[in-house]
Amino acid sequence: NDGDWFTNCTSEETMMSFTTPVGSKAYWFFRIIENQSNMNNTILLLRADKGGICGELVWLQKGCNVSGTDALAIENAISEALDLKWTYLHDDSKINVPGNSTRSHNCLYLKTLRSIAKGKSWYAQALYAPFSCTKWPSQSNVNQTGVEQGTVFTQNAKEYRLAIQYIRLLNMKDVRKLFINNTNWDAINHKKSLSMLTKTKSKSSRKTRRNKYNNKEDDDDDTDNVNLGDDDFDGDGIT
Numbered sequence: 001n002d003g004d005w006f007t008n009c010t011s012e013e014t015m016m017s018f019t020t021p022v023g024s025k026a027y028w029f030f031r032i033i034e035n036q037s038n039m040n041n042t043i044l045l046l047r048a049d050k051g052g053i054c055g056e057l058v059w060l061q062k063g064c065n066v067s068g069t070d071a072l073a074i075e076n077a078i079s080e081a082l083d084l085k086w087t088y089l090h091d092d093s094k095i096n097v098p099g100n101s102t103r104s105h106n107c108l109y110l111k112t113l114r115s116i117a118k119g120k121s122w123y124a125q126a127l128y129a130p131f132s133c134t135k136w137p138s139q140s141n142v143n144q145t146g147v148e149q150g151t152v153f154t155q156n157a158k159e160y161r162l163a164i165q166y167i168r169l170l171n172m173k174d175v176r177k178l179f180i181n182n183t184n185w186d187a188i189n190h191k192k193s194l195s196m197l198t199k200t201k202s203k204s205s206r207k208t209r210r211n212k213y214n215n216k217e218d219d220d221d222d223t224d225n226v227n228l229g230d231d232d233f234d235g236d237g238i239t
Contacts, residue, residue, distance in 0.1 A: 002028055006047060008058045009090040010136045010153065016054060026050060030078055032071070034063035043071045048082055055079055057089040072126045091123055115164050130157045 002025040005012040013019050020026040032044040043066050045059035057075055062068040079087050093110040111121045121128075136153040170178075 001031075002026075002050070006058065007056060007139045008092075009056060009088055010139060014136050015056070015088065016049065032074060034066055044075055046075055046078055046087075048079075048084055052082055053085050055082065055084040055087040057087060060089075068122075069125075072123070076126055087128075089123065089128060091121060091128075093122065116167050119164065119168060130155065130160050132157045 004022055004025060005020060005027060006029070007015070009015065026049060028048050028050060030044070030046040030048070031042055033039065034041040034043050041063060042059060043061055043063045045057075046055060047058050048055040060068070060071050060075065062071060091111045094107040095110065097106050097108060111123075115121050132155060134154050138151040138153065
């Protein structure tokens, strides 16, 4: 179907060098839905201007029976059929992993991990390559990419390749030194100090409670023993 500008990358002015009026429907959209069930099963969304100049892979994901590689092959076939001069994408592929007490979750960016492990990103197998840009504004819908509004993209393709090569040549000894030299040890030691104080206070508090019960036992001749078990001490913080 056709429609207005829709992106997962940047503004229409930046990418196309012009802005089309709302309602002009200047772009074709090619959406592939697995089993044709509902929009949530979209495995591919490709946008292209009707002049066949520029396209964007707005969305790609694997399905239940369609692998990510197969979905990417479908995109390649469509782009070649349209004879697009170039196709952009914003590589935001990542894995969400459980976080710690201060963050609900963390993201591992596959474009970085795979580039370091294999020398190039997953999309590079489909001939996508990094390009240089300066202060490209992100699209404005934060729910669409997770990029905060006002974010700008600046990258240098040559420096990116050199950085990947540099990291891949590092040995574990050099990695260890980098971790040590770039760690804020003052903040870590301060946090440990606060933790030690908290534990000490907790133990002191429990000792006070225990002494209180011992004194009660001494003062009460009719009491043979005092229960200091689970009802009084829950064990939290005791080491």
